[in-house]
Every structure is written in structure tokens, then in C-alpha cells.
Amino acid sequence: MLMNSLKPAQLQRRGARSSQCATCGRQSRKLQCKPSALSGSHLLNDQCNVKRLGRTPSTRISAAAVDAPPAPGARDLEQQQGDCNSFAWTKSWYPVFALESLHPKLPQHVDLLGLKLVVWADSKGTWHCLEDRCPHRLAPLSEGRVEGDTLMCCYHGWTFDAGGACTRIPQLSDAKAAATACASPKACVTAYPCRAQDGLLWIWPEPTAKSAAIAQATPVPGLPSTTQFTPWFVRDLPVRFDTLMENVMDPSHLPYAHHGILGNRNRPRTKIDSVNVDAQPTGFVYTRSLTMRDKPVTFSLSYAAPVSVRYYMQQERPNLALMVTPTRPGWSRLFITQPTDFSQLPLWVRLVLQLRNASVALRHAMDTNAVLDGDTYTLHLGERALPLSVGIGDAYIRSCYMPAPDDSPVIAWRRWLGRHGGGALPTCSPADAAAMPPAMAKRDALDRGGQHLVHCKHCQGAVKQVDVASAVAAAVGVVALFTAVAKVVAVAGAPSAVEAASTAAPAALATALQGVLAQPGLVQAAGVALAAAAVWVGLQRFRAKFFYEDYVHAFRDGRMVTKS
Template identity: 40%
Template structure:
């Protein structure tokens, strides 16, 4: 039996459901250790040379992970190779007894909204960690966050309006300042009674700290008196993001999808799905380059790192060519040389999450030249990058197509995994014999050890949604994005102008044809008699420049109208059918 066969056998056994009469504890302790001890001896004899090579290769990746851990306050780093079966091997009692401190989901800054998308003239609703919140700005350019619920009759404050620096509830006109204190109750005329009511804690709306950073509005989802002090401390600040703030990066792309937080990150940490799910957009299913993935360093509440190795024709693994890092609780960082891409997953409400991303716009001309890219193609790449920077909606349409590729599949799979039959038991329901699944298993292990108390995962997800709702680009992204909303408005105005111009051009062509035909027939004026005499000349008049020109303009407007309608649909809804993508 070779090493691959043993690996498959080991994973298959781990995913098996315990036999009747055998407790899961006994299986995970006695039987588990006995089985692994015998397999371990065989593996050591059959793969010693390969293991030495892997460990030496992984050692080269240690500095990258060491830097990552230091950013999260960790000091101890070890380097080890981990296969899929080793990651899943930890028995439940080890998971519970590893001494890890409880992971706090609320005592930290969370990215919530792009600053570009906020309108200071109106409040904005936002869901975060199961909390319903409202964000509004003041006349000084600051942004504030309150619970999206008026303490009077529970109406959503996000349906309100701005009155100076105060947020007014549109139900009965109560007003609240940036700290959530009630400043006006129009229904009370007596000054003393009004002051008493406004000073009552029951008239206040819960407030949450906010912060502007890296083009985003961040929210600290705790409203306790200590939250303001804790959120301002140096050790609790959002991460430094110099690469995201670079002028060569795209504008923030944010889309809320009907997928749980853990399912979304499971997908992001799985690079092997890309050439199949995103064929023709970010990969090619016919050109697969399999590699090997191994964990680097120790998994901790701060996250973990995974190295990618290529494998040559002899089965030898190269040194790491890149790393995929999970920086808890929301960042997935793909770091492959000059290409650094961030995908963020933010839990919003049960069964829903936001995916947030910023992408490098192209590669420098010098690097493209060094890669042997022809000059015309380098020029095209440069123009495309500048166009995406100038018109972010172009880049967002491309991102929408990527998200559509796997959203519906994840939505359906999630309802199965967390349905009444499977109950989230991924170890039993997933069959993952390949090393390519290392990222999935590593993420699931991290979430099992540190993330079980994630707030939106504690409640059942909504039922299966229709396909049109799952892939609804407009409500998930377009209407919240200032760039795409502006582009859609411009398209709608252009459609109206194109239709009007087409009508005018057709009328002009017909009028000119009649005038020319009447002139050729030798009749003056347009009457019933003159028209009957001019009919034979109409065919000749149709080829005159004064007729052909307006007709060509009308045809151009028709083509523009049809083309813009197709582009417009890409902002609203576009079905993604994998069977038709060749």
C-alpha cells in the first residue's frame, strides 16, 4: 500500500459514522490512537525522504507566518507539514482541552461599509453579527452608529432623515444625537416633562463606536460604557492595510450574499475550486495544475497559514510558491509574489454574509515585459487597468460574475449541511481524499476550535431561496454601491436619449425622402396628389445622403439601445449556467 492509498484510507475512516454500540469518545480516543499508531509507523518507513524534503521546504515559509503571528500578538512559532487527514485527526476531547481562550467576536473592529457608498444626507442600514444597525453622518464629516430601532415604538431609524447633526425617526419625529441620546420628543410640550423623558435611559438608542480606515467605515459591535475606551486602545485597532490603500488597487467591492459566514470562508480558503467554478473568468477547467498544500506553523485564534507547492513530474514538491493566510476573523490573504489579493468575509445576519475585496489593477509594464508579454498586449492591459480605476463599475461587473459562479451552489449545499438530517456534521458528510482539500479542512478545524460562538451561526438559516434571489445583483450590491448606481443611472439616461434620437432620426429620414421624391417628380407641396405622383421616386430617394445619414444614425441608436440593455441587465440579474460556459 502506497502513501496515497494510506492517506485515502485514513480520511475515509475518519469520516465514517461510529458503529452502533461504540461511543464516539471511545472511537476518538482508544481506537483512534491505535489506528493512527500503526499507520504512523508505515508512513514513516515509506515516506521518510519525502517528509525531509517537505519539512525543509516548509521551513523556508516560516518567516512569513512568523510575521503574521506577531501582528496578532503571538510569539511562539513552529513549522510542521500537515496533510488533510492529519488536520482532521484531532479527537474532540483534544479540541476542548487545548486551553485556548474564548474567541471574542464583538470586542474588535469590523469592516462594515465603504466610505464611498455612504450618503451624509440620509441614514444607512447595516447588518453586522446579527445586530441591526443604522449609520449616519454629521456636518463635520464624522459617521455614527446606533441600533436601528427607535426606543419609542421600535420603528427602524434607517427610515428616518437628518435634522442637522441629529437623526430623526420618521414615525413620530423623535430625534437622537451621535451618542444615541434622545434630544427631541415633539409630542411633549411641557419643558420639564420633555427634559425628564429625554434624560430617561429608556429614551436612548444604543450607540456603537465607529472608525474610518482604509476607505471603509469600521464598527465596534458593543454598546457598553467600556466599549468606547476599549475600542480606542492601541492594541485593538484595525489592521494596517498599506497595500489596500495603494493607488494601484481597485475600489472596494462589497456584496452581501445569502451564504453563512463559515460556508463563505470555507469557499474562499479552497483554491482548487477556482478553475472549475470560475472557468473562463478566473481559470480554465481544461488546464489544471495540481499542487500540494501544507499548513505552516501553529493554528491559533489569530489564524493560520497554508503554503502552496508545485509538484514536478517525479512527484517532488518545489519550495513554496505562495501562501494563503487566514487572519481571523475575516481576512483571507492570497500572497503569491507580486500578486496580493484580499478576500474578507463579514457575518451580517443568519444565512447571510458580506464578501469584501480589493484587487490589484494590473501588473507593472516592466514586470509584464520581463514576463515576455508582447507590447500590444501590455498596452491593452495598461489601458484596461486605467479604465477600471477611472470607472470602478467596470471592475465590479467582473467581480459580480465571479461571485455568481459559486453562490447558488454554496447556498444549496449550506441548506443540506445545516439541515435537519446532517446538522452541520461536515466530518461525516464531506468526503475529501485529496490534498487539495487541505484549506477546507484547516478552516473547518479553526472554526470548530475557536469560532463556534459566532453570533449569526447560532440561529437557523432562512429556507432555500429562489435562484433569482440568490443571484440578485441589484439588491446585494448595485443599489448599495455608489459607483454601480451612478453607472446604472447613466445607462438609463443614455437609453432614453438613444430612443429619442432614434425616433427623431427616423422621422427626419422619412421627411427628407418625401421632399426629395416630390422634387424629383416635379410637384410642389405635399398633397395626396403630389404624394401619388412622388411614390415612384421614393425608392430612388432612399439612397440619397439626406436619407441614408439619418437612417444610419437610427440603426446606430438601435444597436446602442440593445447593447446597453444587455449591460444594464448585468447590474440587476444574470443567470449563471455552468453547463453553457465552454
């Protein structure tokens, strides 16, 4: 494996050379590299299926000269098909759901690479995936029901087994006619390989009939077997796959887009000593050496095609694991967890982590969703400034100005797409431009309820608990309020109080008021009513965080930021 270690000021474009593939004989362009003692291979090997895709010499990706004019025919580089180094997007496993969010009796619709699919579990709890369309009248099977080991269409009752074969047509009473119709290929539904692993449900987006063997032999890009991890956070985002993947690979935006949550824009900038990018057809590893508090720190980011991004800080096991699944044009599904090797941790640290995992809903509402709200709308609007017809690889780089070493992982991602992405990434190709939805209103783009709550049993449970607590607080407040009012009315109706009110003498009114306040339990009842009202208001504000919370960067410091 080839690797370079360059100072930021030394980053420059290397000369290109042409090499011939030993497998197919095609000529391919490579950037010249120099060997280095540093290597990120261990970060990539545990995530890439190198046996399936093959290993080739790595490519050094530079961060300089990205605004140079394109060479003649350079855009065609992204559109070449059939290169043996091109990544096959449909020959991989993609996460689609957190298993804990699925109900075995409830079929679920899912979009994957533009495909409309349905997942469901049979009587043994084994999950299956079919095309979400009944061949009879094109009704969505995800609206149907599970009957034993079959999926029934809710429209006319046709049933299908795990392989997509039709097993029953209720409208045909003649057994022979029914058998003939069920055996027809026109009555079948396309099935896709499906697998449950590491708390996620994975789908292979090629029909089972064509790819069952290779899918079975291909490992899921999961986590090490000795690793425990926090419950998966899942959220649908109105951002294209290439844009969202670029975002999660860009650590330099954290102190600005996520000020006060993941960073601080007012702190001195961390010194970057060196930047390294090691690229292969199966992904790449970005490493940078930092000086933090006068101590050297190594930060690494690895991308394993097609979905996996891992963050490493001074260790070989990831501190943070993210996966991005392309669902449909303009949308992606993000998965986040924090892997931990519990066997290497002291007992007290394990207890702290387990306590933290017990407050999953609180962390999702107050932390993770707030992080994503910080730049989702920015990405949603920004990606519409550059049409898909321009391209998502090298042509995209030339449309932006990225002169800093911090831009290296973004450039690495875009160059990897241009050289190994095959030029036809589903949901992000020029053909998908017409299917891109128009720009959404900010409230819709940051809809936590529709994007995350529907996928998270922890947050759903928290909302139910908040609703129960709110109802109790409201009931207690109403009872306390009526009690206080009843006591006031009882005192006000006394002859002395009526006489004081009729004379309107200040002394008499003061005496009457003292009599009211002297009523046993009145102050306590009023206090309980006020406390219950405060609790109810607080619960409603907390409940709103599961559905929508506006994010205004100008107010992130607690004060209005004015432009000079």
C-alpha cells in the first residue's frame, strides 16, 4: 500500500501516469505516489470486501489546485462504465432499519437506491424483502399483513412467500386454474436478499435470483465481534447521498455548523501538522496529525464503500461509526452509533456507559438531533445550487474552491467518486435530477417527527411517557385550582366578606383578604396549581423537541449576531 505524508504547505498535484489493468487490459489514470512508513490499511481492511473487489495500488489524493480548469474530456472520466476498478453500487449490503424499531407483524416500506421495497418477518422471525408492488393491481404490499409465512396484499388478498412466489389468489376458486395462475411469472414479486446483523436490517439491492450466492458470500460491513455499541440512531435527511457523505467526512465544519454542541467557533484553531489520504477502489483512509494542547494527536477517518464512515482518535477501533444509505433522489438515511470494546474498560466506565445508554431518548432529543439540525437545511439548499448534470466527482471539485488542507477528505471523497464511483451512482446521477424534490420549507426539512421519531422506539416511548406525565400534571393542576377557588368562594360568600365588599372600606377589604389567605390549605392548593402548570409547560417544551425545533445560527451564543 502506498502512502504519503505531506505538510499542508507541500500539498500539490502530482503528475498523472497511465497504467494498464492486468484483469481487463483497460488503461486507467493514476496519481503518482511516494511510499511512506505510515499506513491506514488496518482501518480499511476490516470494512472492505477486498476479496470481491480486488486490491489495487492506492491513490494519493491532493488538496491543491482544485480550481484548475478541466482538461479536455475530463468530465467524461466520471461517466466511464465497466472499468474493473469501478465500484458496483448494487452489489453491496445496505442498512435500512434498526431492528429494534421493527414490529414483526407490521410490513414496512423502504426506499433503497430508488427501489421501492417492503420488509416483513415470517412466523420464525426471519426477515425478508420484496418489491413493494403487488403484480395484480400494483397496490403497495407494505399496506398488507403477514399471514403465517406469507405476505398478504390488503387490496385483493393475494399472498406471496419469501421468494416472491404467489401462493394464493382468492378470486380463483378452481384449484387447477389457481395453481396455473400462481405459477405464472407474471404473478411473482421480485425478492431481494435480506440479512439481520449488528442491530440492523440489511438489503442487497439486486434480485435474489441473480445474486443470492454472491450476497451470501459477501460479509456485511458491520462492527467487530468484540464491540458493544450504543443503540442505533436513525434519521432520514432531505439531502443527497453524495452531499451527506461529504458532510460526515468533513471535520472542519464542526466548530461552525455545530457551535456549542460539537465545537466552538471562538476557540483557537487546532494546528494541523500533516495530512494523508490513502485511496483504493474500495474506499480510502484520511489521516491527519494535530497538535492539541501542545500534544500530538492522530485523527483518522475511513470510508469503506458504499456506506461506512468511521472516526478514529488515537486508536485502532473506531470512536464513532456512521452509515449513509441512499434511499431516493434528494434523500438519505443516516445511521450513527458509538462502538466500544467493553472488555478493555474499567468497571466504573462500563457502568457510566450503561447509564448513558439508558437515557437514549434524552440524548437523541437534546443532542444528536440538534447536531443534525445545525447543517441539514444548509446542505438541503446548498446542493441545489449545483445541478446534478455537472457531476458529483471531479467536476464538482472544480465547481468549488477548496484551498485548505482541511478540505482534503472532501476532495478525497469527490475524487473517489470520479475515479471509482462508476459515474452512475443511483439517486445521484444526472438522470435523477428531474426526480429531485424542490427546496423544502425549513420546518419540513427539520421535521424530527417524520424523519427520526418514526424509527426510534426509545423516543416513541419517551413521548408516551411525557403525554402521561402531562395528563397527570394537568389533572393535579385542575384539582388544585378548583380547590383554591372553592376556598376563596367559601370565604367570599361569608356575611363579613359581603359587608366588606359592599362598604368598600380599605380596612374591611384587608381584613377579608386576610381571612381568605388564612383558609387552611388555600396557599398550598394555589402553589400546587402553579407548580403543576409549570411542569406541564416544561413537559410540552420537551415534547416539542421530538418533533421540531428551529435552529438559528445567529442566536447560538444566546445573543443576536449582527453583520458589520
